[in-house]
Structures are given as structure tokens and as C-alpha cells.
Amino acid sequence: MKLFLSLYRNILGLIYPDVCVTCGSHLPSGIRFICIKCRHDMPRTGFHLEQGNPVEQIFWGRVPVQHAASMFYYIKGSRYQNLIYIMKYHGNKELGYEMGKIYGRSLTGTSFSKAGVIVPVPLHPRKIRKRGFNQSEWIGKGLAESLQIPMVTKHLYRSVNTKTQTRKSRLERWQNVENVFKIRSVDAFRNKHVLLVDDVVTTGATLESCAGVLTGCTGTSVSILTLGYATL
Numbered sequence: 001m002k003l004f005l006s007l008y009r010n011i012l013g014l015i016y017p018d019v020c021v022t023c024g025s026h027l028p029s030g031i032r033f034i035c036i037k038c039r040h041d042m043p044r045t046g047f048h049l050e051q052g053n054p055v056e057q058i059f060w061g062r063v064p065v066q067h068a069a070s071m072f073y074y075i076k077g078s079r080y081q082n083l084i085y086i087m088k089y090h091g092n093k094e095l096g097y098e099m100g101k102i103y104g105r106s107l108t109g110t111s112f113s114k115a116g117v118i119v120p121v122p123l124h125p126r127k128i129r130k131r132g133f134n135q136s137e138w139i140g141k142g143l144a145e146s147l148q149i150p151m152v153t154k155h156l157y158r159s160v161n162t163k164t165q166t167r168k169s170r171l172e173r174w175q176n177v178e179n180v181f182k183i184r185s186v187d188a189f190r191n192k193h194v195l196l197v198d199d200v201v202t203t204g205a206t207l208e209s210c211a212g213v214l215t216g217c218t219g220t221s222v223s224i225l226t227l228g229y230a231t232l
Contacts (some may be wrong), residue, residue: 001081001124008068009168014076016190017047019031019093020034020035020038021033021034021083021086021092022035022038022079022080022082022083023035023037023038023059023079025037027202031120032094032098033046033092033094033095033098033099033160034078034083034098038079039102042071042072042080043072043073043075043078043080044071044072045069045070045072045073045227045229046073047068047069047070048067048069048106048107048163048168050069050070050108050111050114050180052066054229055067055068055069055070055204055224055226055229056068056069057199058201058203058204059204059207059208059211059224062204062208063208063212063215063222064201064209064211064215064221064222065211065222065223065224066111066222066223067111067112067121067223067224068201068223068224068225069109069112069224069225069226070200070201070225070226070227070228070229071099071102071106071225071226071228072227072228072229073105073228073230074130074200074227074228074229074230075230076123076230081228082089083095083099084199084200084227084228087135087138087199088131088135089131090197091131091132091133093132093133093135093138094138096135096138096139096141096199097138097139097141097142097143098142099139099142099227100138100139100140100141100142100143100144100146100149100197100219100227101142101143101145102142102144102146103139103142103146103225103227104142104143104144104145104147105146105157106144107147107225109221111171112147112195112223112225113147113149114193115147115149115193115194115195115223116149116192116194117143117149117150117152117188117189117192117193117194117195118140118143118147118149118150118151118194118195118197119140119152119155119156119189119194119195119197119210119214120134120136120137120139120140120151120196120197120198120199121136121152121153121197121206121207122134122136122153122155122156122158122181123136123158124158124159124160134153135168136197136198136199136201137153139197139198139199139227140153140197143197144196147181147196149195152188152189154184155183155185155188155189156181156182156183156184156185156189156210156213156214157181157182157184158180158181158182159180159182159184160180167226172226179209180209181209181210181213182213183213183214183216183217186217186218189214189217189220190217190218190219190220191219191220192219192220192221193219193220193221193222193223194214194220194222195222195223195224195225196210196214196222196224196225197224197225197226198224198225199224199226199228200226200227200228200229200230201224201228201229201230202230202231202232203232207226211224
């Protein structure tokens with residue numbers, strides 16, 4: 001039954017863009033992608049207001065991170081897992097943009113809003129050609145608009161086309177992304193507070209690898225934001 005509902009929502013979201021991607025209900029004028037009820041019911045974490053929150057703890061002792069947070073709890077089988085799935089695998093990049101804008105509005109006035117530059121976790125060019133876009137970049141675009149922070153996409157890049165992290169153990173996830181991120185120009189990040197953005201954090205292996213490279217630049221500090229917070 002859950003599989004049927006998921007497929008039903010996916011089809012609705014593709015054919016009828018004026019329906020909610022999480023519940024399939026009709027969207028009133030002026031509301032995009034997610035209905036008011038689903039926005040209200042979203043299992044928000046509130047981590048952006050909590051120092052030492054579970055997302056920050058992921059990186060303790062691994063890589064220096066100033067702040068870290070996720071918008072909502074990413075629970076397998078929930079309608080909000082479906083939201084991420086539609087965004088990534090059904091080409092709905094505008095959904096990522098809208099979610100970034102929504103999250104960004106709640107971050108106004110926090111430490112995250114004081115970052116100097118937004119950097120989405122990069123995809124390898126082959127994966128971008130296959131998928132058509134980088135979902136983290138579109139989330140970053142929404143955050144950039146709400147927070148009025150510039151986004152940089154060309155100076156941090158993925159040098160290896162790694163396999164998906166799905167179904168890998170913690171160790172395998174780390175080994176899969178070790179040393180795959182490079183920097184083209186350290187001047188782009190020198191003495192800046194970088195806001196690193198991804199769609200979901202689970203073990204934090206990918207974000208840790210990116211942050212490790214960025215913090216190697218002189219005077220650079222890193223904070224992390226994701227839409228979803230998941231656990232293995």
C-alpha cells in the first residue's frame with residue numbers, strides 16, 4: 001500500500017504540478033509544491049536554534065565545523081522521504097529551490113545567516129549529465145535568495161565519479177568519498193565562512209570530506225546545512 005501511494009504521488013507530481021508532492025492534494029493559488037497542511041506537519045528539527053545538536057555531533061572529532069543543522073527528520077517510508085526522492089530522481093529541481101527558500105526564511109538572524117558564501121556539495125560532471133542538475137545546488141539557490149548570501153559552484157569540485165552512498169556502511173561511505181573533492185582556487189574561500197549545503201545527512205561522510213578540503217584554506221571556517229537528517 002505504501003509503495004502504491006508513493007508511486008501515485010510521484011505520478012501526480014509529474015503530470016499535475018499544482019498538487020502537493022507529499023499528499024497529492026490540490027494546491028491553492030500562490031502555494032508551490034507543498035500544501036499548507038504538509039508544511040505545518042513537516043517534522044522540523046529546530047536544530048538551527050540548538051547548539052550541540054545531533055547534526056553538529058556527527059562531525060565532532062572529525063572535522064572542525066562552526067554550526068550544523070537540518071530542516072526536517074528524514075524518516076524512511078514517510079511522505080517527506082518522498083519529497084526528497086521526487087526532487088532528486090524525477091527532475092524536480094524547482095522543488096529543491098522552493099525548499100531552500102522556505103528553510104532560509106527560518107534561518108534569518110541565526111549564525112547561518114552570517115556566512116560569507118554558500119557552497120553546494122558538488123556532483124561529478126557525469127552524474128550531472130545523467131541527472132540533468134545538482135539538487136544541492138538548487139537547494140543552495142533557494143537559501144541564497146532568502147539569506148542574501150552569494151553562492152559559489154565552480155571552485156569546489158568532485159574529481160571522481162563515486163558510486164551512490166545508499167546501502168553502504170559508515171566505513172564504506174567514508175572510503176567511497178575519501179580524497180575525491182578538490183579546490184580550483186583557494187582564493188575563493190580564503191578567510192571566508194562557508195555554508196556547505198546538501199540534501200540529506202546520514203553519516204556525514206560526504207560533508208566531512210568536503211569540509212576537510214575547505215578548512216584547509218587559510219582562514220576558512222565551515223558550517224553545514226541539509227534539508228533532511230537521517231540515521232542508518
